[in-house]
Amino acid sequence: MLPKYKRILLKLSGEALMGESKNGFDPFNPQIIEQYANDIKRVTDLGVQVAIVIGGGNIYRGMNEHDSGIERAHGDYMGMLATMINGMAMQAMLEKIGVYTRLQSAIKMEQIAEPYIRRRAIRHLEKNRVVIFGAGTGNPYFTTDTAGSLRAIEIQADVILKGTRVDGIYTADPEKDPTATRYEKISFQECISKNLKVMDMTAFTLCMENKLPIIVFDMNTPGTLLKVVEGQNIGTLVS
Numbered sequence: 116m117l118p119k120y121k122r123i124l125l126k127l128s129g130e131a132l133m134g135e136s137k138n139g140f141d142p143f144n145p146q147i148i149e150q151y152a153n154d155i156k157r158v159t160d161l162g163v164q165v166a167i168v169i170g171g172g173n174i175y176r177g178m179n180e181h182d183s184g185i186e187r188a189h190g191d192y193m194g195m196l197a198t199m200i201n202g203m204a205m206q207a208m209l210e211k212i213g214v215y216t217r218l219q220s221a222i223k224m225e226q227i228a229e230p231y232i233r234r235r236a237i238r239h240l241e242k243n244r245v246v247i248f249g250a251g252t253g254n255p256y257f258t259t260d261t262a263g264s265l266r267a268i269e270i271q272a273d274v275i276l277k278g279t280r281v282d283g284i285y286t287a288d289p290e291k292d293p294t295a296t297r298y299e300k301i302s303f304q305e306c307i308s309k310n311l312k313v314m315d316m317t318a319f320t321l322c323m324e325n326k327l328p329i330i331v332f333d334m335n336t337p338g339t340l341l342k343v344v345e346g347q348n349i350g351t352l353v354s
Contacts, residue, residue, distance in 0.1 A: 119346030122164040122240060124267035126260065126277045127151070127334065129170035129201050142173040143204055147335070151278075152208040154340040155245060159214060163344055164240040166270055167247045168263035169205060171197025191255035195222060198259060202249035203227065215244045221253030221262070233269050240270065260318035268325050275327060276343055277314070278334025283351035284311055300352045313353060328354040 134144030159165055174197035177190045185193075199220060206216045217239045220228040228249060229235065239246050251262040267275050284306070287295040303323040306313055313319060313331060322329055332343050332350030342349045 116345040118158070118161045118163045118344045120163060120273040120344055122166075122270065122272045123158075123344065124166045124168065124263055124270070124272040124275050125155070125340070126263040126275055127167065127169045128279065129172040129174065129197065129259075131173075131278065131280065131334065132169070132201060132204070133173045142200075148204055148208045150337055151334065152205065152212055152214070154334075154337060155209060156212055156214050157338075157341045158344050159243060159245060161341075161344070162243070164243065165245045166236070166240060166266060166272065167202075167205065167245065168259055168266060169198055169201040169247070169249075170259040171195070171201055173197075174200055188255035191251075191257075192222075195250040195253070198251060199224065199228065199249040202247045206247055209245055215242075216247060217244050218247045218249060221248070221250040224250075236266075237270055246270075258315050258318065260314040261321065264314070264318040264321040264327070267327060268321060272327070275322065275329045276340070277329055277331045278340070279331060280333065280335055281331075282333040282336075282339075282349070284313060284331050284353070298351045299348060300354070303353060306353060322353075326354075328352060 132143050132147055134147045155165055171194045175193050177194055180186055202218050206218050209216050218228040219231045219236055221231045223230055236246050248266045251257060251259050281289055283297040285295040285297050289295045330343055330350050330352050333339055339349060
């Protein structure tokens, strides 16, 4: 099948890279990273241009300042460094299987990544390189969801694909409520009125104002990313 989308931004959570490991000592599950890399390669082989934003929650999550003694801005910068480690891990696995990549950072780290430059990022995509955006927006008080939305708008992506552990947006938490049902399609306004936590409100509002659709899907099932890109009825479309 021909791909439905020409340019996508794939938003991945840092916690997903841990797989089933929750002990805090193993931030990466090599099998998960390898599966993600293979899924991304299948998509790029179709000619789809792929940009990636990965969270950093498997390494460092923002902590309560009262409990940790670390002020919010300082902690957020620590989280940005964690996203760079994840970006490097994904870059290494992609290049291992023959996918050309570029890692761009919103904070200068000249030895390991290019600085984020919008025009350069677009040019890399046009040359069919996977571009990984690290260090969030480069500013504290913003999440990687917001970074994903911002970068997607800047590079004029067709859609944000939010890879999660569940296969879409549900009426309630499916892990807690067995009667929860999945939405196939839902509007931005419905998500807000029903208080469905798709992304943080800053990121969500950016997408809504710029008419950028979001698809929430299960990234941990091999082959699902390809089905989403082909336009199959997978996950939940927010538009």
